[in-house]
Amino acid sequence: METFSFLAVANILYVESPAGVGFSYSNTTADYDTTGDSRTAKDSYVFLINWFSRFSRFKDSDFYIAGESYAGFYIPELAQLIVHKNLHALPSSKIQLKGVMVSTTLPTRIYEYHLSHALISDSTYQGLIMNCVDLKFEFPKFAKKATEETGSINMYDLYSDKCDLNSSIESRRGVIDNCEKLYVNSYPKVQAIMHVKKTPYPWALCRLVFSSMCNIHSLCFGVCVGY
Numbered sequence: 001m002e003t004f005s006f007l008a009v010a011n012i013l014y015v016e017s018p019a020g021v022g023f024s025y026s027n028t029t030a031d032y033d034t035t036g037d038s039r040t041a042k043d044s045y046v047f048l049i050n051w052f053s054r055f056s057r058f059k060d061s062d063f064y065i066a067g068e069s070y071a072g073f074y075i076p077e078l079a080q081l082i083v084h085k086n087l088h089a090l091p092s093s094k095i096q097l098k099g100v101m102v103s104t105t106l107p108t109r110i111y112e113y114h115l116s117h118a119l120i121s122d123s124t125y126q127g128l129i130m131n132c133v134d135l136k137f138e139f140p141k142f143a144k145k146a147t148e149e150t151g152s153i154n155m156y157d158l159y160s161d162k163c164d165l166n167s168s169i170e171s172r173r174g175v176i177d178n179c180e181k182l183y184v185n186s187y188p189k190v191q192a193i194m195h196v197k198k199t200p201y202p203w204a205l206c207r208l209v210f211s212s213m214c215n216i217h218s219l220c221f222g223v224c225v226g227y
Helices: 029-034 037-054 071-088 109-116 122-133 139-150 188-193 216-221
Strands: 063-068 097-103
Touching: 037 071, 063 071, 071 097, 109 122, 109 139, 122 139
Parallel strands: 063 097
Antiparallel strands: none
């Protein structure tokens, strides 16, 4: 922990959402057809209610939701759902939501950053901005074009070296490992410990899938279904 942290101890529980991202899955295939921000909020709420029910000693604790990036969409929707449900819930079933915190949520910033580093063309940038603001569904086409123009450069670490499998993992510590996607799926023991079920699709570090179920916020952010 940090020397001046406001926490003395922290426990972390990772919940993959929506179902289908990472190694998560749904036993009902039709669930993937309704993937979206609203469904994710509902699933997260059900998880929280069941978690607080199982660990009841925490149900009266103050509850805060914080996140960055696409959580800028997930968090407000979940918070709104909690507030709505609390209005009709029994006192013992209320989630003690006290506040939310989001950071770096503006979707177009990443494209501004790419434009400023000459990674995408002016025309592609204008296409992204105009179609996002005007709520037009040409956005996926320009998002795909931006990806093609950027190439294999790591969008989160523009100046990092390209993947070099001959270098040791130790030499890459402290920076983004651009080789990660080549070997992270080859940990059968880790997957077994996590009770990972074999999915009908290959695992990928990130996959953009645009579908009719995406809302405009998802489209403007450049990602919809992450499975």
